[in-house]
Amino acid sequence: MDTTVSIVTLCDTDPDRSRYGGVHINKRIEPTWRGVTDGVPKLTKVFDSINKEKPKITWFLRSDDQMKTLYGESVGPIKVLMDVLVEFKDRGDEIGWHPHLWRWDEKFDIWHQETDDLEWIDICLGEGYKGLNKYFDLHIVRMGWDFHSNSTMIKCDKLGLKADFSALPGLRNLEYVHKKSKLLQNTYDWNITQEDPYRPSTSDYRRPAINCEDSLSILEFPVTVFEIPLYLYVLKSIKNFSFDYRLRKSVMRITKDPAFFEPGARMVFKRAKEKKAPSFMCSYFHPDELLPLRGLFSISNFKRNLEIIDKLSREYNVGYKFLTASEAVENFVTYSGKQSSC
Ligand SMILES: [Zn+2]
Numbered sequence: 001m002d003t004t005v006s007i008v009t010l011c012d013t014d015p016d017r018s019r020y021g022g023v024h025i026n027k028r029i030e031p032t033w034r035g036v037t038d039g040v041p042k043l044t045k046v047f048d049s050i051n052k053e054k055p056k057i058t059w060f061l062r063s064d065d066q067m068k069t070l071y072g073e074s075v076g077p078i079k080v081l082m083d084v085l086v087e088f089k090d091r092g093d094e095i096g097w098h099p100h101l102w103r104w105d106e107k108f109d110i111w112h113q114e115t116d117d118l119e120w121i122d123i124c125l126g127e128g129y130k131g132l133n134k135y136f137d138l139h140i141v142r143m144g145w146d147f148h149s150n151s152t153m154i155k156c157d158k159l160g161l162k163a164d165f166s167a168l169p170g171l172r173n174l175e176y177v178h179k180k181s182k183l184l185q186n187t188y189d190w191n192i193t194q195e196d197p198y199r200p201s202t203s204d205y206r207r208p209a210i211n212c213e214d215s216l217s218i219l220e221f222p223v224t225v226f227e228i229p230l231y232l233y234v235l236k237s238i239k240n241f242s243f244d245y246r247l248r249k250s251v252m253r254i255t256k257d258p259a260f261f262e263p264g265a266r267m268v269f270k271r272a273k274e275k276k277a278p279s280f281m282c283s284y285f286h287p288d289e290l291l292p293l294r295g296l297f298s299i300s301n302f303k304r305n306l307e308i309i310d311k312l313s314r315e316y317n318v319g320y321k322f323l324t325a326s327e328a329v330e331n332f333v334t335y336s337g338k339q340s341s342c
Pocket residue numbers: 012014098100143144145
């Protein structure tokens with residue numbers, strides 16, 4: 001049986017965030033894209049320095065109401081992005097869709113996450129999809145802030161998307177609000193979600209159908225989440241002055257400090273070895289994390305983490321290959337076959 005680990009690397013192709021010198025969320029002006037224009041091209045150097053198979057990346061592009069508000073159309077920044085990404089696309093990378101539900105609040109003059117106004121969300125997603133789909137035949141989506149609800153998952157399914165890569169198994173964030181306005185900014189709930197890909201139930205997007213419920217056609221393909229080793233969790237908690245047990249779980253980020261990447265990668269290779277079955281390592285990053293700024297994320301971490309993958313492959317005697325998101329979906333479907341919930 002094939003014990004290869006499939007490495008799937010996703011990029012939330014967002015503008016620069018304020019902590020990386022980008023526009024603050026209380027500004028209704030065009031954002032900057034230095035992460036894309038200055039950071040992303042440096043990745044080719046990193047990839048060229050590797051003798052082995054070159055990584056594949058799936059670039060999820062913004063097309064949503066915030067972009068429409070700032071540029072006049074949902075797919076407004078497409079030219080800036082494609083000037084840089086065309087080279088990657090020609091190399092075999094994939095383009096997907098990354099819609100955020102940022103909505104401008106007139107009262108507080110601030111962007112916030114719209115999760116309640118279903119009509120607004122429906123239009124935001126409908127127009128965003130239509131705008132980007134004119135340029136690319138879209139099959140995959142990764143929602144902004146990893147957010148989904150039953151209605152957004154059903155909408156993505158109705159749009160004909162084959163797979164969603166938003167789930168963070170076992171994690172949720174329901175409390176992160178802008179202090180003054182109490183408006184939401186970064187909420188998601190995947191608390192009950194398991195790590196294997198599944199067809200979401202129409203009753204609850206976070207799990208597969210049970211007891212003959214209806215399920216959607218779209219495949220939910222979770223990002224890899226792992227438990228941080230205790231010593232790292234304690235060190236991190238002391239540094240942050242916060243012992244929040246939820247933070248024991250961590251999402252795979254290819255640009256993250258290798259000390260926080262290797263335990264997750266090791267878990268994947270170890271399981272692949274034990275299960276003797278194909279496994280997936282699904283991680284993500286943002287372009288601004290490639291800028292030369294000090295912090296937890298960086299382009300040198302990206303390179304070191306690729307080396308860690310190679311090292312673990314030899315250590316566990318398990319092969320690996322880089323796949324785009326759609327190739328991973330195809331592989332999973334072929335491997336798991338047709339599954340019926342009823
Ligand atoms: Zn995003």
